[in-house]
Amino acid sequence: MSKLKSFAASLDSGHIYALMVCLIGIGLFSYTNGFEFFHYKPTSWVWVYAMTGACLILNFFMIQLPPEGNELSMDSSVYLACIFIFGTSFTLTVLLFNCLFFVIIDRNTSWWKHLTNFSIYCIMITVSSTLFQYLGGNPGALINTKLFTYLIVLTVYFAVNTLLVGLYYYILYRGTLFETIKDIIKDSVFVFLCSLALSLVLTVLVYHNQVLGLMLFMCLAVLLSQSFRKLFAMYRSIEERANTDQRTGLFNxxxxxxxxxxxxxxxxxxxxxxxxxxxxxxxxxxxxxxxxxxxxxxxxxxxxxxxxxxxxxxxxxxxxxxxxxxxxxxxxxxxxxxxxxxxxxxxxxxxxxxxxxxxxxxxxxxxxxxxxxxxxxxxxxxxxxxxxxxxxxxxxxxxxxxxxxxxxHSPLEQEIDFSQDVRDIEQQLNLFMYKDMETFRHSKRVFRYAMDISELLDIDPIAKRHFTLGALIHDIGKLEIPWGILNKKDKLEPEEWEMVKWHVTWGKKMALTNEKFKDLAPYIELHHERYDGKGYPYGFKGEEIPRLCRMLTIIDSFDAMTTERPYQPTKSFEEAIVELRACAGSQFDPELTEFFIRYIESREPRAGDPAV
Structure with missing residues (x-):
């Protein structure tokens, strides 16, 4: 017993599932078929060999489907036709011989995979055949009045296949069961329709025309396979030309x-x-x-x-x-x-x-x-x-x-003409002097804070440049907000507030028009995101927001709290620090919040704002 427990513990969930499927499949085969093929007459053996050969040929001439190149075997149409014409036991015999042949010729695949595949087919065939009999179907000729019965049997056949395979991939890769099954269904819709049509065609041809009907069906299947192969090759050729640079042979x-x-x-x-x-x-x-x-x-x-x-x-x-x-x-x-x-x-x-x-x-x-x-x-x-x-x-x-x-880090990056970039941005900000002087002053103060913080943070010269310039230009999008809303003394209406929120998107677009400032776009667009994911425009959360953008949010909010605004009372530095700590973990990054507070507390006491 202890050996069995240690053996079970050594198996992963995927192998355990495969073992359960094998036990069920073999049990159903033994119960339903009972190895009665030992008692078949010569005529029955002729059809076993014929149907087995048909399955083998169809597995060789598989259909390739663009765009992914998935291969479709039409052997299920043979198994379904066997259910409709000969019954469950005969169909399982054909399956057994077909799988034994593949065990012999396909030595690269492990034996347990062959056994699992055989067991899955056993379950599919047994369940479908049992349902066929339950719904009043009898082996023999295709009955026109029972077409709906054939459709239900086929649907169940593929539903069982989808469920068994989907559960295996779900257990193996720990994905979402619904998504896994949905993907399998999406890929097998064409298989479903083809097998439906071909199984019914094969049933009619074999019952009425015997071996000649089977031969006609195989010719049709092989020609269909070759046509799809040529279609797939043509698709690949067109796709390759579309994706390849003709001069170099590289991807385009x-x-x-x-x-x-x-x-x-x-x-x-x-x-x-x-x-x-x-x-x-x-x-x-x-x-x-x-x-x-x-x-x-x-x-x-x-x-x-x-x-x-x-x-x-x-x-x-x-x-x-x-x-x-x-x-x-x-x-x-x-x-x-x-x-x-x-x-x-x-x-x-x-x-x-x-x-x-x-x-x-x-x-x-x-x-x-x-x-x-x-x-x-x-x-x-x-x-x-x-x-x-x-x-x-x-x-x-x-x-x-x-x-x-x-x-x-490189000396060249340190020699970037930072001053010229600041002057270029300030020319843009000068437009605020006639529209909203407070936004102009706010941008300069936030820039000064960012300059100080960038000296304390362990960041490279490029990041320092982007952070400080981003702080200077972060509210540039407010130039697009109407003067009446931007300077309104009362509380903004909901629709007015929605317009104000658009300034981050407008500002990003303005920065992207200048090659020199396109790297500043994240600071403009993301400085109103919140650490808890309740900010705008995207609702990014935690480390999804770039680290320096999270710092800019803290600086921007601190300056807004400590300067006079028409819609809120001005806070002292001490009161603002209390507010920052209260919002740490929700609006602000807790670690960066404490870092900024240490910087504020380390500055010499002063009543005014940082020097501009």
Whole structure:
């Protein structure tokens, strides 16, 4: 008994479920069939062999269905026809011989999988046949007045199959049972309809035309299979041309966008790393102008072929982004691993001979690359592309033929003309001076707070730049709000408040129109999200909101509480700190709230606002 318990404990739930299915299937076979085929007459054996052969042929000539390439076997139409013509016991005999044949020829599949498959079919056939008899069906000719009975039997046949398979995948992958069964039903609708039609056709042909009818059915099935194979091959050919860049053989921009979305979803769900590299050939224009476009196209083709072969070996996805720009999507690669891989690729291209490379400044083929890695605070694929593009920009300005990781500390990033960016944003904010002076002053104060906080936080220079500039421009969308609403002294009406909430979306769109400020869009759009998920515009919760956006929310709210507003009483710094702590965990990030409070309490006591 103890050995049995230890054996049961060693089995996972999937194996236990398969064992239960096998026991039920074998039990039903033994009870229903009783090995009565030992007493078959020669004529019965002829039909056993014929129907078994039909199943084997149909399993060989399977139908491939676009777009996924799922294969459909029509053997179920044979089993159903056997139920309708010969009865349950005969059908189970055909199933037994068919499965024994596959055990012999398919040695790669483990025996227990063959047994489980046999058991599932036993359950399906037995349940369907029992229902057929219960509804008044008798083996023999197809009866026109009982077509509804045949339809019910077929429905139950596939319902049992869907339930048994769905339960297995549900137990194995711990998904949602309803969603699992729904996916199986969606994929098997065509199977259901085909088997319905073909089983009834086979029933009529075999009953009235005997072996000739079976032969006609097999010809029809094989021709149908070949037609679908050609259709699938044509579909794949068209799909490949639609997804492939004809010049390089790499995936094109459209396909890259589609795969990027899929890989981000996978990375988000599984928590696995994902990196993206943007690659740009150095001084390609110089080569193109000197040797002409035809030779330039040959160079692009050569680089594309190199990237394609390397990506196949490394499990990465290479695409042509446009012109002399390429992308490499690297599932399972963190930023450092991606850097090593791209550096090796860069050095290989440096050492690859190609006609005319002596015209390049380095005397060889070279590219600059920018790498960005997916993180939980990236909500849109365009953000990842923008980060990689920004890293590529820095790589180009560090002397080319280099690889740069987005957010990595470098002297160049520290030399960004921060002051000029501030002046550019202030020119935008000056529009508030005639419309709403308080918003102008508020933006400047929040900017000052952000400058102080950015010195205390452990963030890289790029993040510091984005955070402080984002704080300065965070309310830019209020320029779109009508003057009467923006300066209203009384409490806003619900419809007016809804309009005010739109300022985050309008502000984001305004930032995206300027290439220099598109990285500031998250600070504009998300500074009214709440830690508990009750904010707007998306209702992001906790760490779904980028960390610095959560800090900006605290700063923005603190300044709003400590300055005079027409619709609320002004709080002292002490009162505002009490309010921050009261809302920590609901509106604000608790950890960042305490960090900000320590910063406020450490400043020298003063009555006024931070200096602007």
């Amino acid at each position: 921009h459209s396909y890259f966008e589609e795969v990027l979305e899929q890989e981000i979803q996978k990375s988000r769900s599984a928590g696995t790393p994902l990196s993206l590299a943007m690659i740009d050939l150095d001084d390609f224009k110089k080569y193109n102008d000197h040797y002409g476009h035809l030779q330039g196209d040959k160079l692009i083709t050569f680089v594309g072929e190199t990237l394609k072969s390397e990506s196949l070996n490394a499990g990465t996805i290479a695409a042509r982004y446009g012109g002399e720009e390429f992308t490499l999507l690297m599932p399972g690669y963190d930023s450092q691993k991606a850097r090593i891989y791209i550096d090796q690729l860069r050095k290989k291209l440096n050492n690859s001979p190609f006609s005319g490379v002596e015209i390049f400044p380095l005397g060889c083929l070279a590219f600059s690359a920018g790498i960005a890695s997916y993180s939980s605070d990236i909500h849109d694929k365009s953000q990842l592309v923008d980060h990689a593009d920004q890293a590529l920009y820095y790589s180009k300005h560090q002397g080319k033929n280099t690889v740069h990781i987005y957010g990595e």
